[in-house]
Amino acid sequence: MTIGSMLGDIVNSFFKRPATGRYPFVRTEAPEDLRGKVVWNPETCTGCGLCVKDCPSQALELFTLDKAAKRYVMLYHMDCCTYCAQCEVSCRSKSIYLTNDEWELASTSRTPFEVYYGREEDVQKVLEPEPQGEPDLSPESKTE
Amino acid sequence: MNLSLSPLVELLFFPGGLVLLASGLVYEFVDRKLVARFQNRIGPRWFQPLADVIKLLAKEEVIPAGVVKGLFIFLPIVALTSILTAALYVPMFGLKPAFSFPGDLVVTVYLLSLMTLCIGLAGANTEDRFSLVGATRALTQMFSYEAPFLLALLGPAIALGTWNIGQINSAAGNNLWFIIAQPFGFIAAVIGLMGKLELPPFDAPEAETEIVAGALTEYSGRGLALFRIGRDVELVIGLTLIASFYLGGLANPLDFLWKTLILLLVTAALQSLFARLRIDQTVGLWWRIGSIMVLLQLLAVVVGRLIAPLIPFLSSGG
Amino acid sequence: MGAEKKPEKFVVSIGPQHPALKEPGHFEFAVEGEIVTSATARLGFVHRGMEKGTESRTWVQNLYLMERVCGICSAVHAMAYAQGVEKLAKVEVPPRARAIRQLIAELERIHSHLLWLGVAAHEGGFDTLFMLSWRDRETVMDLLEAITGNRVNYSANVLGGVKIDIDEVKSAAILKGMDFLEERTRHYMKVVTEDETFLGRTRKIGTMTLEQALRLGSVGPTGRASGVPYDVRVDAPYAAYQDFPVNIVTDTAGDLEARFVVRIKELYESYRVIRELVDHMPAGELTTRIPRRIQEGEVVSRVEAPRGELFYFLKSNGTDMPERIKVRTPSLCNWGSILATAVGHRLADMPMILAGIDPCFSCNDRMILVKRGNDQTVWTWEDLRRYGIEYYK
Ligand code: SF4
Ligand code: SF4
Numbered sequence: 022m023t024i025g026s027m028l029g030d031i032v033n034s035f036f037k038r039p040a041t042g043r044y045p046f047v048r049t050e051a052p053e054d055l056r057g058k059v060v061w062n063p064e065t066c067t068g069c070g071l072c073v074k075d076c077p078s079q080a081l082e083l084f085t086l087d088k089a090a091k092r093y094v095m096l097y098h099m100d101c102c103t104y105c106a107q108c109e110v111s112c113r114s115k116s117i118y119l120t121n122d123e124w125e126l127a128s129t130s131r132t133p134f135e136v137y138y139g140r141e142e143d144v145q146k147v148l149e150p151e152p153q154g155e156p157d158l159s160p161e162s163k164t165e
Numbered sequence: 166m167n168l169s170l171s172p173l174v175e176l177l178f179f180p181g182g183l184v185l186l187a188s189g190l191v192y193e194f195v196d197r198k199l200v201a202r203f204q205n206r207i208g209p210r211w212f213q214p215l216a217d218v219i220k221l222l223a224k225e226e227v228i229p230a231g232v233v234k235g236l237f238i239f240l241p242i243v244a245l246t247s248i249l250t251a252a253l254y255v256p257m258f259g260l261k262p263a264f265s266f267p268g269d270l271v272v273t274v275y276l277l278s279l280m281t282l283c284i285g286l287a288g289a290n291t292e293d294r295f296s297l298v299g300a301t302r303a304l305t306q307m308f309s310y311e312a313p314f315l316l317a318l319l320g321p322a323i324a325l326g327t328w329n330i331g332q333i334n335s336a337a338g339n340n341l342w343f344i345i346a347q348p349f350g351f352i353a354a355v356i357g358l359m360g361k362l363e364l365p366p367f368d369a370p371e372a373e374t375e376i377v378a379g380a381l382t383e384y385s386g387r388g389l390a391l392f393r394i395g396r397d398v399e400l401v402i403g404l405t406l407i408a409s410f411y412l413g414g415l416a417n418p419l420d421f422l423w424k425t426l427i428l429l430l431v432t433a434a435l436q437s438l439f440a441r442l443r444i445d446q447t448v449g450l451w452w453r454i455g456s457i458m459v460l461l462q463l464l465a466v467v468v469g470r471l472i473a474p475l476i477p478f479l480s481s482g483g
Numbered sequence: 484m485g486a487e488k489k490p491e492k493f494v495v496s497i498g499p500q501h502p503a504l505k506e507p508g509h510f511e512f513a514v515e516g517e518i519v520t521s522a523t524a525r526l527g528f529v530h531r532g533m534e535k536g537t538e539s540r541t542w543v544q545n546l547y548l549m550e551r552v553c554g555i556c557s558a559v560h561a562m563a564y565a566q567g568v569e570k571l572a573k574v575e576v577p578p579r580a581r582a583i584r585q586l587i588a589e590l591e592r593i594h595s596h597l598l599w600l601g602v603a604a605h606e607g608g609f610d611t612l613f614m615l616s617w618r619d620r621e622t623v624m625d626l627l628e629a630i631t632g633n634r635v636n637y638s639a640n641v642l643g644g645v646k647i648d649i650d651e652v653k654s655a656a657i658l659k660g661m662d663f664l665e666e667r668t669r670h671y672m673k674v675v676t677e678d679e680t681f682l683g684r685t686r687k688i689g690t691m692t693l694e695q696a697l698r699l700g701s702v703g704p705t706g707r708a709s710g711v712p713y714d715v716r717v718d719a720p721y722a723a724y725q726d727f728p729v730n731i732v733t734d735t736a737g738d739l740e741a742r743f744v745v746r747i748k749e750l751y752e753s754y755r756v757i758r759e760l761v762d763h764m765p766a767g768e769l770t771t772r773i774p775r776r777i778q779e780g781e782v783v784s785r786v787e788a789p790r791g792e793l794f795y796f797l798k799s800n801g802t803d804m805p806e807r808i809k810v811r812t813p814s815l816c817n818w819g820s821i822l823a824t825a826v827g828h829r830l831a832d833m834p835m836i837l838a839g840i841d842p843c844f845s846c847n848d849r850m851i852l853v854k855r856g857n858d859q860t861v862w863t864w865e866d867l868r869r870y871g872i873e874y875y876k
Pocket of ligand 2: 071114
């Protein structure tokens with residue numbers, strides 16, 4: 022039976038540095054294994070489409086430009102991504118993975134959330150489709 | 166002390182009116198900051214109370230269906246006015262009270278209570294369930310703390326033989342501090358002030374997890390802003406009263422500053438130390454412990470006054 | 484004190500939007516003065532159609548959907564689901580993965596119980612306890628973030644194992660965190676069992692007897708505080724609970740204070756078992772392969788979520804999508820206890836009694852269609868949508 026049993030706490034707290042922070046002005050370190058923005062490596066991707074298939078939030082789209090030459094473009098919808106790392110687990114060639122340095126991804130418009138990965142000329146092609154190189158959205162045809 | 170300002174300036178700016186409002190906001194800020202630090206938080210920045218008030222003033226005032234419209238608009242104004250009037254009789258900022266007459270202590274205390282009364286009426290005026298419950302609780306609480314608070318302030322008054330705040334203030338400075346002579350009265354006064362202001366743990370009338378904002382649930386915009394400023398100023402006045410009565414009087418602004426701030430530190434600590442009391446617990450606490458404590462104190466004072474004129478009273482003014 | 488107009492019942496309705504409720508739910512308390520004379524609850528404001536949603540997603544995708552049934556106990560949902568799928572597919576998860584699953588689940592329990600401690604304190608108007616317990620809770624949140632990479636939906640599980648591993652550095656961090664938390668928790672135990680003002684709000688409030696608890700089917704700490712000796716971790720061990728057992732914590736008082744005590748004692752248990760797990764983490768693989776198409780069958784999977792028994796029913800038709808998934812979350816079992824204990828208490832006690840079961844609204848809001856006769860109705864998304872619009876009109 023005591024009254025004010027947190028007296029010690031409040032006196033302590035009073036002289037301690039506050040536990041809360043002024044976030045946008047003072048930043049904290051992110052842990053090493055933080056799951057940040059997904060990146061994709063066009064050089065090693067085999068175009069199997071497993072990552073697209075397994076992504077629970079349909080955050081990935083794979084455009085096949087030339088299957089034989091392994092020319093693919095990945096469209097990553099950052100706003101859909103839940104940072105679950107399933108794509109990283111599903112990929113057998115380690116072509117898609119989560120980074121740990123980019124995590125302050127908020128934005129006031131939608132455009133920065135559409136991230137195209139791939140060789141520059143391929144991305145160009147996806148963005149401005151020419152009549153012959155029409156990209157097809159082909160996750161279905163690619164699996165297993 | 167004897168600056169001669171024209172009464173109009175005194176009323177509008179200093180120490181009345183604007184400066185009073187500003188000081189209310191500053192004290193609210195200090196209070197919030199202190200509580201935050203007691204809880205190991207950073208707390209608001211200095212302009213937060215002002216920003217809140219400006220935001221509220223800029224907002225539309227929604228008048229809900231089912232209220233008496235005039236009363237709804239009128240009550241916040243009455244509340245604020247009564248508080249500002251009360252300030253005139255109190256040695257704000259360590260200056261001499263702007264006005265005074267014998268017995269102004271009683272008037273001041275009642276002007277302060279008018280605030281709670283207005284809040285209670287404001288709650289009862291609406292049809293909102295939360296407001297009604299809040300209003301009943303606010304009034305119930307008022308009836309329980311009003312007596313001990315007044316009695317606590319009467320202690321020094323009786324001991325000094327004057328009911329004039331200004332005289333008590335100057336006499337208190339020349340005496341043994343009443344916090345030592347009448348410790349129970351001091352405790353009752355501090356707790357009574359917290360009850361008056363509905364600060365935690367006596368915030369049952371506006372317990373947000375039960376009844377949202379209590380009696381003021383339906384208020385938004387200007388009305389809410391006025392009530393808030395009123396309460397802030399009431400805080401300053403209350404602290405000033407207690408400091409001048411129990412902490413050896415307020416002789417100058419510096420005196421005022423450090424004494425009220427220390428008091429604020431104490432109340433902030435008390436605010437963070439306890440869980441909210443239910444309204445029945447608040448009432449029980451007051452009537453069972455508070456009043457008896459203060460009554461005994463008062464009895465001691467009266468008896469002391471009767472049997473011992475040996476104590477060197479320097480009731481200079483009276 | 485009390486309502487002036489006596490003839491009609493004075494009903495205070497709380498919710499769906501109310502500061503005491505962090506999630507939408509609706510309660511109506513009829514009061515006489517401050518005393519509550521009857522209580523009713525209406526739920527279903529956050530029905531999200533998840534069970535139906537699982538039927539159009541693959542087994543892999545569903546893991547992440549189920550993780551989002553609850554934001555506070557996300558890992559146990561994923562774990563219950565993953566364990567069910569693994570049972571269906573008849574694959575054995577490696578011991579290290581099982582231990583890591585248990586580790587994450589226990590860390591989550593710590594975060595959940597500390598969260599509850601803060602929320603309950605806040606409902607009782609004890610904001611300092613609220614702030615400070617949440618400050619300390621950051622320790623375990625940071626640990627979870629450091630281990631899994633996410634602060635809330637950890638996504639530590641995959642079908643067939645776990646994604647993440649515990650190395651030396653993380654083990655050391657966990658042990659350090661546990662020491663700090665244990666010390667703090669012992670202090671909070673003192674506060675909630677000794678502080679006079681707080682006890683005034685918890686002792687002999689919302690008392691539920693053992694008999695009531697059994698009749699109402701209370702689960703988890705709510706039931707255990709009334710003496711129901713039931714804990715899935717003990718009664719039907721999963722993950723690595725066989726090798727790293729926990730002790731069941733019960734109390735007999737059944738009031739709010741007992742619920743505080745039970746939950747805090749469970750925290751001690753969690754600290755102990757986490758230390759053991761970290762010290763004796765079995766070596767080996769983290770995952771096994773699991774087929775994409777799950778063979779036909781039905782399975783029940785149960786785990787002990789921080790709030791009580793979590794129940795999953797999975798049915799597969801041999802494709803890569805489930806046929807039916809049924810979830811029963813612990814909060815659903817505990818609502819009855821609120822309504823049963825509310826009457827006779829003061830209005831001021833209601834938030835505390837509500838918080839006492841550690842309710843989670845969104846995770847128990849699901850639709851039940853009672854089938855009469857043998858009409859073979861299958862609802863499509865469109866039907867559901869239309870029903871939803873009708874329901875909320
Ligand atoms: S992290 Fe998860 S949600 Fe994000 S892209 Fe990968 S699989 Fe999709
Ligand atoms: S899973 Fe890997 S290899 Fe397959 S499409 Fe995705 S990134 Fe390419």
